[in-house]
Amino acid sequence: MSLRPYIVGNWKMNGLRSTMADARAIDRAAARYPAVDVGLAPPFTLVHAMAEAAQDSAVGGQDCHAKPNGAFTGDVSAPMLLDAGAGFVIVGHSERRAIHAEDDAAVRAKAEAALVAGLSVIVCVGETEAERDAGKAEAIVAGQLHGSVPQGEGAADRLSVAYEPVWAIGTGRVPSVDDVGAMHRSIRADLVKLYGAAGKGVRILYGGSVNAGNASELLAADEVGGALVGGASLTAENFAPIIHAAAMLVEG
Numbered sequence: 001m002s003l004r005p006y007i008v009g010n011w012k013m014n015g016l017r018s019t020m021a022d023a024r025a026i027d028r029a030a031a032r033y034p035a036v037d038v039g040l041a042p043p044f045t046l047v048h049a050m051a052e053a054a055q056d057s058a059v060g061g062q063d064c065h066a067k068p069n070g071a072f073t074g075d076v077s078a079p080m081l082l083d084a085g086a087g088f089v090i091v092g093h094s095e096r097r098a099i100h101a102e103d104d105a106a107v108r109a110k111a112e113a114a115l116v117a118g119l120s121v122i123v124c125v126g127e128t129e130a131e132r133d134a135g136k137a138e139a140i141v142a143g144q145l146h147g148s149v150p151q152g153e154g155a156a157d158r159l160s161v162a163y164e165p166v167w168a169i170g171t172g173r174v175p176s177v178d179d180v181g182a183m184h185r186s187i188r189a190d191l192v193k194l195y196g197a198a199g200k201g202v203r204i205l206y207g208g209s210v211n212a213g214n215a216s217e218l219l220a221a222d223e224v225g226g227a228l229v230g231g232a233s234l235t236a237e238n239f240a241p242i243i244h245a246a247a248m249l250v251e252g
């Protein structure tokens with residue numbers, strides 16, 4: 001792993017004030033592994049509380065609106081996330097793409113809004129099972145990448161990409177390490193096409209059923225710079241070993 005590892009938890013629509021103890025325990029785990037960047041993306045309602053409590057981890061949103069403010073009932077903007085203490089935001093998660101019908105252009109607009117606001121951004125891409133079975137996985141992911149990542153001067157500097165095969169999310173199924181490496185190499189090549197040398201510094205996270213048992217081998221795959229973790233990020237008991245696995249790869 002040549003770049004500093006980045007391990008990010010996505011709590012999705014989980015978490016109440018009563019579960020802040022888990023967030024604090026994850027933050028303490030992050031403190032034990034200074035070679036690893038750790039982030040936690042709770043629901044909007046916990047962003048501020050977590051940001052106040054976190055000392056050794058970053059706090060992020062799971063989505064943001066492309067506009068800074070306005071008549072968009074129920075939405076939250078990137079400047080609002082920043083104001084609440086967030087340092088990053090995830091955009092284009094497959095659940096947003098599928099359930100909220102977000103297309104690549106919408107994801108790009110959100111990513112660019114995040115950067116303008118001063119946040120870092122994680123752009124998610126990934127193929128469905130039918131697309132993989134049809135031999136189209138790399139083409140689909142390349143299309144999403146070219147359509148979704150932010151454009152403009154310095155856009156690569158605060159960007160990470162999460163490769164999350166849709167069929168691996170929350171299912172307990174993971175691609176082979178070889179397939180993960182092949183996809184990450186393909187994403188890296190596209191990032192260099194898009195951003196030139198700056199594309200080499202973008203961390204590419206793997207996401208989809210990462211857990212304490214499989215983290216070491218997935219994180220060791222080619223061009224994997226970290227992990228985006230759903231279910232296993234909800235407790236320190238499950239998440240800390242993933243942070244530990246990343247630390248072991250860089251510290252030996």
Ligand code: PEP
Pocket residue numbers: 010164168169170171207208209210228229230231232
């Ligand atoms: C996710 O939704 O980003 C994710 C990777 O979920 P899980 O780890 O639960 O598969």
